[in-house]
Amino acid sequence: MFRLEKRPTPSKFWLYATPPVAVILTMIAGGILFAAMGKNPFEVIRTIFWDPIFGEFAFYLRGQLLVKAGPLILIAIGLALGFRAGIWNIGAEGQYIMGAIVGAGVGLAVFPTESRWIFPVMVVAGAFGGWAWAMIPAILKTRFNTNEILVSLMLVYVAETILAKASTGFLKNPEGMGFPGSRNFSSYPAAQNAELIAGSGLHWGGVAALVTGVLAYILLTRHQAGFQIKLAGQAPRAARFHGVNPARLVVMCMGISGALAGLAGLFEVTGPAGQISIDFNTGYGFTAIIVAFLGRLNPLGIVLAGFLMALTYVGGEMAATNLGLPDAAIQVFQGMLLFFLLAVDVLTNYRFRLAVGAH
Amino acid sequence: MTRPELLRVQGITKAYPGVVANSDVTFSVGEGEIHALLGENGAGKSTLVKMIYGLVRPDSGSMTLRGAGYQPSKPAEARRLGVAMVFQHFSLFEALNVAENVALGMENPPPMRELAAKIRAVSEEYGLPLDPSRMVGDLSAGERQRVEIIRCLLQDPELLIMDEPTSVLTPQEVEILFRTLRQLSSEGTAILYISHKLEEIRSLCDEATILRRGKVVATCTPRERTAREMAELMVGQALKTPERRLGAKGEVALGVSDLSVDSPIPFGTSLKGISFTVAKGEVLGIAGVAGNGQDELLLALSGELKSAPDRVRILSQPVGDLGPVERRRAGLVAxxxxxxxxxxxxxxxxxxxxxxxxxxxxxxxxxxxxxxxxxxxxxxxxxxxxxxxxxxxxxxxxxxxxxxxxxxxxxxxxxxxASVIVINQPTWGVDAAAAAQIRQSILDRAGEGAAVVVISQDLDELLEVSDSFAVLNEGRLTKPRTTEGLTMDEIGLMMGGAHGMEVAHHVPA
Incomplete structure (x- = not known):
């Protein structure tokens, strides 16, 4: 029999080998799943991983990759900072929604004023919306020691209810002939998050994601706050001994992740989505959790992981339309990725040993 | 006096990845013998007794018990064959009472009332005062150890293994324990006694096996050797005694007055009205049995626990309400x-x-x-x-x-x-040579004018480094007094004597 033995120091090799190995295992297990569903596994895997980049429609799909990767990266980086500190914000989806509502609300309130200050103010408002929504679990945790996982998660459903209310009520397009949904920002240039280079899929959200990735990397490796985040996650008592105020750290990490999720929501609503609608949110806030872990909670790794996950989204949609694969199968496939990642991750800190003479 | 052989360990070897814990270890214990296993931390004592108790399997070598082959595959088997063990770290449930804890360790526990009566009987017979109905969470470390010992004695063992039993006891409690162990020995129970405290071994043990880096380096009769000889066998080199550089005592660098804080640790000990001062160049030694507020005192001094500003002063600056960063800036390291x-x-x-x-x-x-x-x-x-x-x-x-x-x-x-240095357990788990080096550098810092507080459970260490001496007992600190001229008896009384003697029913034999 095998047994697990703790390594004296974490393996550098497995730290970097884990994500590729997990991707390969996901492809194998996913292939078996697709085969069991009566599809050709090789065709499905090719459709998901190859066609979006090199296939017939790559000219369009590559842009879609950036569109999907942007919010995933932006949210995942914020979450990763908290996860590093042992603060589990699971409610980024709700903060994403609230960022979109507050930011869009500011823009819609001044419609149809034209000023170049409108969009920047909306960006700040979007970040504020996400931040404020994240402050609810943060303050409940520091004041009453509630569990931030549960509170932030439950607030997602509250945010979804507010979203429904916004799109059918207080943000509804007055000229929308009774259909739910707000005005479309594509017809309001001052508040629109347009593509920066036509056809590239790059908008301000993508820029923000890449810049945030670099800043977060510097924060974690060079800045005292980054050291404190890592320390609090690895050894909470040592962090207190160092002088970290645990409550302040909770507020800081929840605040950053909430603000980044809110930003992602604002860029999405003013750009690719175009308007506040009942089905505005598509699960970026939850998928970003997978992205954060897939990227080893490392900002640069998250940028890569964000693109990989976007690939499964875009390719998955292709597989759904072209090959008739149900959406649920794609979600299972994405879930497998996290599952295998966490499973293989054990090898970073442990190694297998053949137990001789064990009973 | 030769005794019939009870346990023989022959050529035992056990390797872990990267380290050989025991290499070709051979020794034997006679019936009713108190046998010491002596060695520094990491010498392989714990691995060896874990093999005897069936927790770990040897890679090679053999053991015999009363002449018959002995290969316990689990502790239950070892217990069935008459081998019992008291661990250094207790495995007791704080929220249960003594009898319930004892029952949890038994395969077929008798009804609770019967068991309580048995516990009382054994505790009286062996002079180990213990009330079966008390909650373990309320017991001192010494009393908890008695629970473990009585749990073992209820099985009528022929060999009792004790791993560093005195590290949590006051001098008086040590005396009680030794009386019990001698009584057991005279009734024919052999005791395998693990320790690195030489004076204890000299006063208690009949034979000693000395381990160094997993190997047996000597066997001796402790009474015939000096502590220093045994220490050098254990360490494998001559030992240096720390030198004290006499600096003139300066002004007060750390002042604590009437400091009371609640413990943030579950079942911890809150500090009650602690007052002391340490001058520049002075080393204050704070003794006490573990769990009497040592951790809390360190937290309150390091800044992890806050109090009113003027309760703690560093170089006469009030710092009680400041956190660790500000206190370091003010001159205190912990x-x-x-x-x-x-x-x-x-x-x-x-x-x-x-x-x-x-x-x-x-x-x-x-x-x-x-x-x-x-x-x-x-x-x-x-x-x-x-x-x-x-x-x-x-x-x-x-x-x-x-x-x-x-x-x-x-x-x-x-x-x-730093101008103020606070250390809790400076040499815990450190080998003798490194411990001597650490003590020397503590004295050097004091010689350079730092005020030092050393919290330790090792009395010998405190007597060696400290100028003044105080004891932490149930969250209260005794008035510090000059270390010079203190006797072990006085220290024991400062430590509150033996805990839990109020329920002693036993008449000394």
Whole structure:
């Protein structure tokens, strides 16, 4: 029999080998799943991983990759900072929604004023919306020691209810002939998050994601706050001994992740989505959790992981339309990725040993 | 006097990845003999007794018990064959009472009332005062140990293994324990007694087997040897006694007045009205059995626990309401007892762990950014000055042995040029040579004018380094007094004598 033995120091090799190995295992297990569903596994895997980049429609799909990767990266980086500190914000989806509502609300309130200050103010408002929504679990945790996982998660459903209310009520397009949904920002240039280079899929959200990735990397490796985040996650008592105020750290990490999720929501609503609608949110806030872990909670790794996950989204949609694969199968496939990642991750800190003479 | 052989260990070897814990160990214990297993931390004593108790299987070698082959595959089998063990760390449930705890360790526990009566009977017979209906959470460490011992004695063992039993006891409690052990021995129960405390072994044990780096280096009759001879056999080199540089005592550097704080630790001990002062150049030793407020006192001094501003003063600046960073800035460094997770982050490198406390006083941050090059340099200085055995400063702290990590952590605090130094258990789990080095550098810092507080459960250590001496007992501190001229009896009385004697029913034999 095998047994697990703790390594004296974490393996550098497995730290970097884990994500590729997990991707390969996901492809194998996913292939078996697709085969069991009566599809050709090789065709499905090719459709998901190859066609979006090199296939017939790559000219369009590559842009879609950036569109999907942007919010995933932006949210995942914020979450990763908290996860590093042992603060589990699971409610980024709700903060994403609230960022979109507050930011869009500011823009819609001044419609149809034209000023170049409108969009920047909306960006700040979007970040504020996400931040404020994240402050609810943060303050409940520091004041009453509630569990931030549960509170932030439950607030997602509250945010979804507010979203429904916004799109059918207080943000509804007055000229929308009774259909739910707000005005479309594509017809309001001052508040629109347009593509920066036509056809590239790059908008301000993508820029923000890449810049945030670099800043977060510097924060974690060079800045005292980054050291404190890592320390609090690895050894909470040592962090207190160092002088970290645990409550302040909770507020800081929840605040950053909430603000980044809110930003992602604002860029999405003013750009690719175009308007506040009942089905505005598509699960970026939850998928970003997978992205954060897939990227080893490392900002640069998250940028890569964000693109990989976007690939499964875009390719998955292709597989759904072209090959008739149900959406649920794609979600299972994405879930497998996290599952295998966490499973293989054990090898970073442990190694297998053949137990001789064990009973 | 020759005794019939009870247990024989023949050529036992046990290797773990990267370390040979026991190599060809041979010794024997006679019936009714009190046999000492003597060795430093890491010498392989614990692994050896774990094999005898069936927790670990030897790689090679054999054991016999009363002449018959003995290969316990689990502790239950060892117990069935008459081998019992009292561990250094107790496995008791604090929220249950004594009898319930004893019942949990038995395969077929009798009805609770019967068991309570048995416990009472055994406790009276062996002079181990213990009330079966008391909650374990309310017991002192010494009383908890009695629960473990009585749990063993209820099985009528022929061999009782005791792992470092006196580290949690007051001198008076040690006396009670020794009386019990001698009585057991005279009734024919053999005792395998693990310790590194030489005087105890000299007064208690009939024979001793000395281990060094997993090998038997000597067997001797402790009464016929001096403690120093045995220490040198154990360590394998001549020992240096720390030298004290006599500095003139200066003004008061650390003042604590009427400090009371609630313990943040479950089942912890709150501090009650603690007052003392330490002058520049003075070492105050604080003794006490573990769990009497030592951890809390360290937290209250390091700044992890806050109080009213004027309760704690550093160089007459009130700091009671300040956190660890501000107190370091004011001149106080602290070293907590628990290395893995409190004093150090085990998964972080030595460089990162150097920054953990030295960032403030060594000026290792600029505009909030960490000067990693400077931190690395400081880490390398510590490694060089304190002879830390490590492949380099980028190794994770948990990869170092306990003693080496402790040297690094002591160096980290002692090399910051602080005016007040507070250390909890400076040499816990450290080998004798390194311990001597750490004590020497504590004395050197005091000689240079630092005010030092050393909290320790090792009385010999405190007598060696401290100028004044106080005892922490149930969260209260006795009035500090000059160390010179203190006797063990006086210290024992300061420590509150033997805990739980109010329920002693036993008449000395």
């Amino acid at each position: 070293a907590p007892e628990d290395r893995y997770g409190h004093a150090a982050a085990p998964d972080m490198s030595l460089v990162e762990n150097a920054f953990l406390t030295a960032g403030v006083r060594k000026g290792l941050t600029k505009n909030g950014f960490v000067d990693w090059a400077g931190t690395r340099k400081f880490a390398e200085e510590i490694i060089a000055a304190y002879d830390v055995r490590t492949p380099g400063p980028d190794v994770a702290a948990r990869a170092l042995s306990g003693g080496n990590l402790q040297k690094f952590l002591m160096g980290r605090e002692l090399m910051q040029g």
